[in-house]
Amino acid sequence: MRKQREKHIFAQRGSIVRVLFYLNAAYWLFLSITTIVKMIDDGNGAFPIVLIGFFLLLNVTAMFLSGRLLDQQEKWTYIFALVVAVLNVALASTGIPDVYYLIALLIDVIILLVLLSLRNIYFK
Numbered sequence: 067m068r069k070q071r072e073k074h075i076f077a078q079r080g081s082i083v084r085v086l087f088y089l090n091a092a093y094w095l096f097l098s099i100t101t102i103v104k105m106i107d108d109g110n111g112a113f114p115i116v117l118i119g120f121f122l123l124l125n126v127t128a129m130f131l132s133g134r135l136l137d138q139q140e141k142w143t144y145i146f147a148l149v150v151a152v153l154n155v156a157l158a159s160t161g162i163p164d165v166y167y168l169i170a171l172l173i174d175v176i177i178l179l180v181l182l183s184l185r186n187i188y189f190k
Contacts, residue, residue, distance in 0.1 A: 075184075075187070076139070076184065076187045079180055079183060079184055080136060080137075080184065082180055083133070083136060083147075083177060083180045083181055083184065084133045084134075084136055084137070085133075086133075086173060086176060086177045086180065087129050087130070087132050087133030087136070087147070087177060088129075088130065088133045089173065090129050090154070090170070090173045090174065090177060091126050091127075091129040091130040091133070093169070093170060093173065094122065094125055094126050094129060094154075094170065095126050097122075097166055097167070097170060098119065098122035098123065098125075098126065100166065101118065101122065102115060102118070102119050102122075105118065125153075125154065125157065128150045129150060129154065131146075132146060132147040132150045132151070133147075135147065139187065139188060140188070141188055141189060143188075144181070144184070144185070144188035144189075147181055148178075148181055148182075151174060151177045151178045151181055152178065154170075154174040154177075155171065155174045155175060155178060158170040158171035158174050159171055
């Protein structure tokens with residue numbers, strides 16, 4: 067009975083967190099493009115634009131991979147997703163005066179809370 071309940075909880079919350087990771091990856095892609103466009107408009111040099119663009123793209127890729135890898139019920143996939151979520155909360159909090167970053171921070175915190183609720187399933 068307990069095993070069935072765990073599977074049901076994992077299916078529900080796992081689906082929610084995967085969708086949130088994919089949604090957040092798409093949102094950060096939008097946020098990355100707007101940040102780079104703002105940097106170009108402000109007249110920043112090419113090197114900082116390329117560097118920030120690279121790291122923002124790396125962030126989007128890590129979020130997409132986190133959502134993709136959570137299907138596997140292995141500890142390392144959970145830890146990877148948890149690290150990505152924590153780093154994303156830190157990254158989103160750097161741009162807090164901007165409404166776009168507040169939305170990203172809200173999504174990141176929700177992802178983190180749902181991930182924390184799944185820890186017992188990954189660490190049995």
